[in-house]
Amino acid sequence: MKVALIGIGKIAQDQHVPAIHSSPDWELAATVSRKGSVAGVPAFDDLDRFLKERPDVPVVSLCMPPLPRFDYARAALLAGRHVMLEKPPGATLAEVHELEALARDRGLSLYATWHSRMAHAVAPAKAWLADKTIARGHITWHEDVRKWHPGQDWVFEPGGMGVFDPGINALSILTEILPRPVHLRQARLEFPSNRQTPIAAQLEFSGQITADFDWRQEGPQTWDITVETTEGTLALRTGGNVLEIDGRVVAGQSTIMGEYPALYARMAELVRTRSSDVDLSPMVHVSDALMLGRREITDAFHF
Known part of the structure; x- marks a missing residue:
């Protein structure tokens, strides 16, 4: 096509x-x-x-x-x-x-599309959690905006979402793998004094799920999700591409390059069947965070 x-x-x-x-x-x-x-x-x-x-x-x-x-x-x-x-x-x-x-x-x-849902280890993580009782979970999503959006000021303008541009990737995985939905209870958002969208965010959800997003990390990037259950601890590394159970790697590949080919394969299927795929649950969490979040002003940010 x-x-x-x-x-x-x-x-x-x-x-x-x-x-x-x-x-x-x-x-x-x-x-x-x-x-x-x-x-x-x-x-x-x-x-x-x-x-x-x-x-x-x-x-x-x-x-x-x-x-x-x-x-x-x-x-x-x-x-x-x-x-x-x-x-x-x-x-x-x-x-x-x-x-x-x-x-x-x-x-x-x-x-x-939600490209992070196509990460290599997301499907096996979802399958492993399907029948588990979840005690708590945490997202650490720290990356360098200068590396991924060099000079792109639009990410800090209204509609650009700020740190939720990468953070929504984590939320797309979370909403895919959890056996039951969660909702936001409170949030703290850090806005640079010269910008319109946040550069960092801390979120608290129902079900003892928390998240820490930060766009100021230099050096190695961190894209981790951990979920503690009564039968062990699951960890997704490398943005959902590597799955660990109790510290042992059990599935996935340490690369993000399989995500977009999977999206286009899915689009081909949708076109052939004249169907649609529109799940807005990750975006709902971002909207809720911007509505409920306590705003704090931090240092000015410049590319």
């Missing part, structure tokens, strides 16, 4: 393009971007022109920041295209609900 990438930035170049090129399901047939392009692929700088001139491309994958994404997704759906959304699926919950309804009414596929 032919697919177009809309928004050719770092995540598109690092993950989407290699995943599409390596897939037996997809051909990268076009790109739409004001600045970026992919060698050898027809490039457009205007979505409307692409939709008019390339009716042969039935699927679009949106990789731009969340704030402008709704208008692009809506236009694509109205033009009869199936739509794949980079995480988070939108800037607000309401706009994603509207896109879901539009896709359903037009018989099109809409996929709100």
Whole structure:
């Protein structure tokens, strides 16, 4: 199937393009971007022109920041295209609900992707926890914003989510592996004095689940989730790609490079069956944190 990438930035170049090129399901047939392009692929700088001139491309994958994404997704759906959304699926919950309804009414596929759910060890972790009694759990998600979003000031503007841009990856895993849902009880959010979104957050959920997100870590990055049960302790390392039970590695691979190929395989399945996959539970937790969180001002941040 032919697919177009809309928004050719770092995540598109690092993950989407290699995943599409390596897939037996997809051909990268076009790109739409004001600045970026992919060698050898027809490039457009205007979505409307692409939709008019390339009716042969039935699927679009949106990789731009969340704030402008709704208008692009809506236009694509109205033009009869199936739509794949980079995480988070939108800037607000309401706009994603509207896109879901539009896709359903037009018989099109809409996929709100969560790439961390495709990490190698997430499925076996979910299976191991399915019949366990959980005592407590904790997320430590510390990374360096300068490494992953170099100079991208939009992540600190309204709609950019700040530290919840990576933190929502952890929440997407948590909501996938827990046998029962949890809800947020309280949060503490650290806002740089010169920024509009938080650079760190500490969350407390029901079920004795806590989380510590920080975007200021230099050197080795930390993406860990531990869950203590009455039958042992589970730990997910490397962003959900390595599974340990009581300190022993039992599943997974220490690489994140399998996540996006799995997303595109899932999208191919959805398009073939004319179905959608839109789970907003990770985004609900972020929305709740921004609603309930106690705001604290910290040092100014500069790239």
